[in-house]
Amino acid sequence: MVGLSIGETNFIRGGIAQDLRCDGRKRLSYRPINVETGVIPQAELGRPSSSRPDHGKVSIHVDCSATAAPMYQGKGGEELSSELALALQRGLLGSKSGAGAGIDLSSLCIVEGKTCWDLYIDCLVLSSDGNLLDALGAGIKAALSDTGVPRVQVMAADASSSSDQPEIDVSDEEFLQFDTSAVPVIITLTKVGRHYIVDATAEEESQMSSAISISVNRQGHICGLTKRGGAGLDPSIIHDMISVAKHVSEQFLNKLDSEIAAAQARQEES
Amino acid sequence: MEFVSPEGLRLDGRRPLEMRQLRAEIGSISKADGSAVFEMGNTKVIAAVYGPREVENKSQQISDKALVRCEYTMANFSTGDRVRKPKGDRRSTEISMVIRQTMESCILLEKFPGSQIDIFVQVLQADGGTRSACINAATLALADAGIPMRDLVTSCSAGYLNSTPLLDLNYVEDSAGGPDVTVGLLSKMDKVTLLQMDSKLPIDIFENVMQLAIEGCKAVANYIREILLENTKQLEYRRGK
Numbered sequence: 186m187v188g189l190s191i192g193e194t195n196f197i198r199g200g201i202a203q204d205l206r207c208d209g210r211k212r213l214s215y216r217p218i219n220v221e222t223g224v225i226p227q228a229e230l231g232r233p234s235s236s237r238p239d240h241g242k243v244s245i246h247v248d249c250s251a252t253a254a255p256m257y258q259g260k261g262g263e264e265l266s267s268e269l270a271l272a273l274q275r276g277l278l279g280s281k282s283g284a285g286a287g288i289d290l291s292s293l294c295i296v297e298g299k300t301c302w303d304l305y306i307d308c309l310v311l312s313s314d315g316n317l318l319d320a321l322g323a324g325i326k327a328a329l330s331d332t333g334v335p336r337v338q339v340m341a342a343d344a345s346s347s348s349d350q351p352e353i354d355v356s357d358e359e360f361l362q363f364d365t366s367a368v369p370v371i372i373t374l375t376k377v378g379r380h381y382i383v384d385a386t387a388e389e390e391s392q393m394s395s396a397i398s399i400s401v402n403r404q405g406h407i408c409g410l411t412k413r414g415g416a417g418l419d420p421s422i423i424h425d426m427i428s429v430a431k432h433v434s435e436q437f438l439n440k441l442d443s444e445i446a447a448a449q450a451r452q453e454e455s
Numbered sequence: 456m457e458f459v460s461p462e463g464l465r466l467d468g469r470r471p472l473e474m475r476q477l478r479a480e481i482g483s484i485s486k487a488d489g490s491a492v493f494e495m496g497n498t499k500v501i502a503a504v505y506g507p508r509e510v511e512n513k514s515q516q517i518s519d520k521a522l523v524r525c526e527y528t529m530a531n532f533s534t535g536d537r538v539r540k541p542k543g544d545r546r547s548t549e550i551s552m553v554i555r556q557t558m559e560s561c562i563l564l565e566k567f568p569g570s571q572i573d574i575f576v577q578v579l580q581a582d583g584g585t586r587s588a589c590i591n592a593a594t595l596a597l598a599d600a601g602i603p604m605r606d607l608v609t610s611c612s613a614g615y616l617n618s619t620p621l622l623d624l625n626y627v628e629d630s631a632g633g634p635d636v637t638v639g640l641l642s643k644m645d646k647v648t649l650l651q652m653d654s655k656l657p658i659d660i661f662e663n664v665m666q667l668a669i670e671g672c673k674a675v676a677n678y679i680r681e682i683l684l685e686n687t688k689q690l691e692y693r694r695g696k
Contacts, residue, residue, distance in 0.1 A: 246531060248530065248531065250528065250530075250575070250577045251503070251526050251528065251573075251575035251577070252484055252487065252490065252501060252502070252503035252575045252577050253484075253486070254486070255505045255511075255573050255575070258524075258526045258573070258575060259526070305531075307530065307531040307532045309530050309531075309532075309577070309579075311483075311484060311501060311577065312483070312484040312485065312486055312487070313486070314485075314486060
């Protein structure tokens with residue numbers, strides 16, 4: 186990955202201890218965010234699972250393109266992609282039964298128990314310089330805000346019809362915008378030495394002892410948590426990291442929402 | 456089905472000899488040695504070049520020239536129906552090989568013996584002509600990486616539907632079942648490095664269609680040259696000349 190000399194590692198660690206990182210940022214500030222809307226997640230008609238008949242289904246898939254790093258070519262990126270996809274699912278979708286999901290699945294339901302929308306979210310990593318989870322989470326939120334679910338009309342089911350699937354008329358014209366105000370965002374706190382930083386670059390990530398990725402929504406509720414890295418963490422430190430993440434998430438959410446709104450305005454203009 | 460209307464317009468409103476709109480951008484992936492995004496109409500691909508660098512697999516090392524590796528992948532969401540397996544399927548393997556052979560013919564491999572040049576092409580949106588867009592993007596990315604080349608390789612496709620030769624087919628025209636001729640051209644030297652065709656064509660019409668594709672390649676080469684010139688001016692400007 187990144188080969189760093191001892192001098193460089195000392196520089197990174199020392200800098201973080203003094204609240205000054207390699208690119209001049211403070212420990213808790215993010216790199217500039219650029220949002221461009223245009224990629225549409227695909228939605229297909231499908232059957233809801235039996236345990237949650239009034240909810241739709243969402244499936245998240247991540248692919249690490251070889252353009253991000255040569256080692257991702259062929260099967261190389263699969264481990265990282267599955268790890269990222271699972272972390273995203275944990276953060277955004279809640280448990281297997283669908284309870285407590287960050288994304289509102291009931292808006293995807295068409296006919297209870299029979300038909301629902303199957304939303305596929307496909308993420309593609311083109312260029313990677315650390316902090317992939319946060320970027321993917323922000324990207325998913327932006328993409329969902331751009332998603333339109335076609336308006337669907339259900340024809341009255343014929344009493345004599347033996348088919349299990351009711352007749353559905355999918356409109357090509359009208360779209361319902363997906364409501365993303367409740368979608369959580371993922372904040373990753375990387376612990377280097379005795380301090381934690383937010384939005385680590387690839388070099389800083391190579392120095393980390395452990396990292397916690399917390400999915401927080403607008404109300405400040407935690408929707409999911411993933412701890413990565415081998416080093417053990419004292420529970421009080423985890424508690425502290427969670428409160429720091431909640432504090433950072435407010436600023437991040439505001440910035441992200443304004444970027445998404447600006448991107449949509451740009452799209453409407455063109 | 457009618458692909459060319461009686462007024463001479465195709466399904467997307469183009470004339471038979473008109474190419475789709477081209478758009479290119481250099482240097483999108485900062486981590487790669489060279490990268491480029493290339494768009495032909497709705498087809499959008501991104502190419503990244505890593506190299507020349509040390510060979511990963513010593514057994515594949517060639518002592519007197521560089522080893523070129525290429526991988527072509529399509530994103531899940533690039534086509535209308537979601538593609539299940541983005542890498543490793545037979546079509547991707549074939550196109551990877553085709554792109555590799557085309558680029559090998561134009562890179563000056565003898566300058567970097569014992570090293571490796573990786574070209575990764577990712578299709579973001581597929582609307583026909585992905586092969587050509589990938590080759591054009593790879594040429595731009597190699598130029599951005601500063602790898603010496605004999606000439607600019609460009610590629611374009613042409614077909615023959617409703618008794619009319621058509622330049623730069625999109626997906627609907629490509630899947631119509633008519634012939635599809637893809638040409639890769641060394642633009643200044645005027646030599647053909649890639650030639651593929653499916654379906655069948657009488658020989659005299661084939662020559663017309665191939666000539667049309669070659670003209671398309673030359674038009675793409677002009678566009679690529681403009682983009683590279685513009686990019687160099689920007690670099691000079693940033694250096695403070």
